Amino acid sequence: MKILGILLFCLMLSSVALANQPTTVYSKVVATKSMQGELPELDGLRYTNLQKNANGILASKAKDLLAQVGGSGTVSYEVKLNRPSLVGILLKATNGGRTAYQAVNLDTTTGAEFSIRDFVGEGNAVHEILGSYEDVLFADEGLYTRARAGAAYSNFVSYRKLFPLLRVGDASRLLTVYGLTRAVEDKVVTMKAGELLALQLESNRTTGYSWAVAEKGYAGMFYELGRSYMMPANAANNKAGMPGLEIIVFGAQEPGEYKVELEYKRAWEKGAGFDKFGFTVKVL
16 A cells, blocks of 8 residues: 655645645747747746746747758647646747647646656556656646657547555645545535545554555456545644544546545454444536
8 A cells, every 4th residue: 555645645644725725827929930830838937036947947848849841830738737836838839841749747836847757666567557658748637658759649548547556745746636534424516527536534553543545346447546644733742542634545547436434443453443434426
């Protein structure tokens, strides 16, 4: 089972206002001997040096793209992903009958580019899902890939296909995450395939108790992706019986209706747990 980055995930869950703020992308009109059209520029980044660096990357990529079509031509762009800290932009350059494309994926917290390796582990498993690819364009619903430089990004893979490989603490920046508490007991939660649920439950691991998820045979469609545990604020003085917060993350790969049942118990104990409850997830 994957262990989540506690600090990152808790910050994500508490930063509701920030989560609703996309990155500002505006068009800069260019008209020179070698370049015409519109270039994307980012605005509103927290630090001006990061903003300058990000926009410098966009300008440099556009210049390199023009070189692929003969050194001059028309440039345009399309914003494919816009999250509070992540932006995916598709650049396009044309010159006569020649056209070239380039993905630029920018992290506004660093002013630098990000890649698929920022969200999934290393290894051949990525290529088993994405196939052979030259680079990746991040979009709202998934990834676009291409086989060679300059070509169109014609292959698409939904983020939900990458669930088995995701580092969930990092993926919370990329995917839609809904926070839940025990108030959801006996209720129906609606979500889309490819989105995440973060269930926050009072728990006390100092006594050996934890929330266990009953297996219902829907692995590969709706399942637990990982969990973390946050000690109380006064953890230095924590005593047995003082609860912390357990966060369990679920992901839906396929549409359907799934019953989630949880039991509060010690892993080594058999029989009924100390507490239990359930809820239903309707995945569209």
